[in-house]
Amino acid sequence: MRYAQLRAFHHVATEGGFSRAAEALHLTQPAVSDQVRRLEEAYDIRLFDRRKKQIVPTAQGEALLAITRRMFEAEREAAELLTEARGLREGHLRIVADSAHHLLQILGPFRARYPGVRVSLTTGNSDQVTARLQDYAAEIGVLGDLPSGSEFEVIPLGATPIVAFTAAGSALAGRDRLGFRDLAGLPLVMREPGSRTRAKVLEAAARKGITLEPAIEAEGREAVREIVAAGGGVGFVSRAEFVADARLAEIPLEDAPGLEMEEMLICLRQRREGKLIRAFLDLAAGEAPAPPLNPPR
Numbered sequence: 001m002r003y004a005q006l007r008a009f010h011h012v013a014t015e016g017g018f019s020r021a022a023e024a025l026h027l028t029q030p031a032v033s034d035q036v037r038r039l040e041e042a043y044d045i046r047l048f049d050r051r052k053k054q055i056v057p058t059a060q061g062e063a064l065l066a067i068t069r070r071m072f073e074a075e076r077e078a079a080e081l082l083t084e085a086r087g088l089r090e091g092h093l094r095i096v097a098d099s100a101h102h103l104l105q106i107l108g109p110f111r112a113r114y115p116g117v118r119v120s121l122t123t124g125n126s127d128q129v130t131a132r133l134q135d136y137a138a139e140i141g142v143l144g145d146l147p148s149g150s151e152f153e154v155i156p157l158g159a160t161p162i163v164a165f166t167a168a169g170s171a172l173a174g175r176d177r178l179g180f181r182d183l184a185g186l187p188l189v190m191r192e193p194g195s196r197t198r199a200k201v202l203e204a205a206a207r208k209g210i211t212l213e214p215a216i217e218a219e220g221r222e223a224v225r226e227i228v229a230a231g232g233g234v235g236f237v238s239r240a241e242f243v244a245d246a247r248l249a250e251i252p253l254e255d256a257p258g259l260e261m262e263e264m265l266i267c268l269r270q271r272r273e274g275k276l277i278r279a280f281l282d283l284a285a286g287e288a289p290a291p292p293l294n295p296p297r
Contacts, residue, residue, distance in 0.1 A: 008035035009047060009061075010068040014137070017055045069136045077274060089116040093276045096122050096132045097142035098196070099221070101241050102157045102263040106284050113283070117276060123220070127194035133268055139277050144196040144238070144261040152266045155284050159262040160240040162197060164251045167231045173249035178234075180205045180212070180255070187215035187233030189224050197261060201236050204259045238263075 011021035012032065022029040040047055047061040057065055091114075097103060100121060107119065124132065129141040133152070142157070164183070166172045172186075183205070190198045198214075205212045215233055218224050221241065228235040229247040238261040242250050253259060265284050267277050 002035075002038075005035045005039040005042075006068055006071070008032045009039055009064065010072060012036055012048065012055060013057050013061060013065045013068075014135075073136050073271070089114075091116070091276050092118045092120065093140065093280060094120050094122075094138040095140040095142070096124055096129050096138040098124065098126055098129055098144055099142065099238070099241050099263065102142055102265075106265075106280070110280060110283050114279065125192065125194040126196045129266075133266065139267060139271065139274065140280055141266045142263060143266065144263050151269055153269050153272045153281070155265040155281060157263040157265055157284075158240075159260045160238045161260045162200060162236055162253065162256070163239050163242060164234050164236055164253055165228060165242060165248050166234050166251060167229055168247055168249045170231065170249075172234065172251065175251050177252045177254040179253075180208050180210045182254075183212055183234065184210050188212060189216045189218060189227050189233040189235045190214035191221065191224055192217060192219045197236055197238065200259060200261070204256055208255075 007025070008021065008027075008031075011024050012018055015021045015024055018029050018032050018036075022032045025032065036047065045060055046058055047064060049056045049058055095103065100123065103121070111117075111119065122132075122138070126143040129138075129143045130152075132138040133141045164178050172178070190201075192198075202212055216227055218227055221237065224235045224237075225245070225248070227233070229245070234251075239250070240261075240263075242248075265281070267281065271277055272281065
């Protein structure tokens with residue numbers, strides 16, 4: 001078994017194909033394919049299903065991927081340790097957030113303190129945030145609900161109520177508030193399953209014996225915003241995330257105590273001592289209004 005073969009396998013599995021793996025490794029596609037083939041032949045094992053132009057790890061491939069994730073994360077941590085004396089003058093911190101709004105008070109000071117560190121930010125719903133952290137595809141996550149289990153370290157960033165919003169020119173725009181029974185008769189525009197905003201609204205309605213069904217389901221907060229602005233119905237969002245837009249009107253929800261989004265910063269507990277992660281968490285803890293919900297044991 002050679003390091004290059006494991007590296008090629010790992011990138012094909014995580015990038016989802018030989019071409020993208022070759023780009024990530026700065027190699028040719030035939031070179032990457034050859035490394036994976038040699039690994040499979042050496043151990044008489046099939047690591048990928050290559051049917052219908054899709055590259056999917058087999059059961060053995062998934063098991064090996066779980067190992068190589070730890071292996072290459074350990075390699076990255078070793079590199080961080082060996083460059084500790086550089087004082088965080090370089091590095092790459094990957095953040096995945098269900099909303100970038102709650103990071104604004106942290107990103108500016110972090111970049112000012114560590115200008116050599118590259119920060120990349122991607123978005124996703126709460127399920128996607130936790131999945132990317134568990135897959136070592138990101139170091140820091142931001143989401144609107146406390147994840148189950150004790151594998152995460154958590155720092156609260158604050159809570160804001162969930163509000164409804166509609167097109168500014170609609171008949172609803174003049175309402176001072178909406179009740180859940182009102183919502184049951186309206187076309188609702190909701191995010192995809194996995195969105196905590198959606199789940200909280202549906203759960204709050206269910207507690208009152210009301211079933212809400214989306215008329216339109218859209219992936220991502222911006223898609224919901226554009227559909228509502230075009231007159232597609234009523235959407236929902238945390239008040240902190242409701243950006244001023246002349247096309248939209250905010251409407252508070254009636255009789256909805258506790259219907260709020262408590263945004264929090266999370267990372268895998270086992271990775272919390274990584275140099276970049278710890279620097280970001282320490283800065284966030286200083287900016288956040290309260291101590292961690294589940295401090296280190």
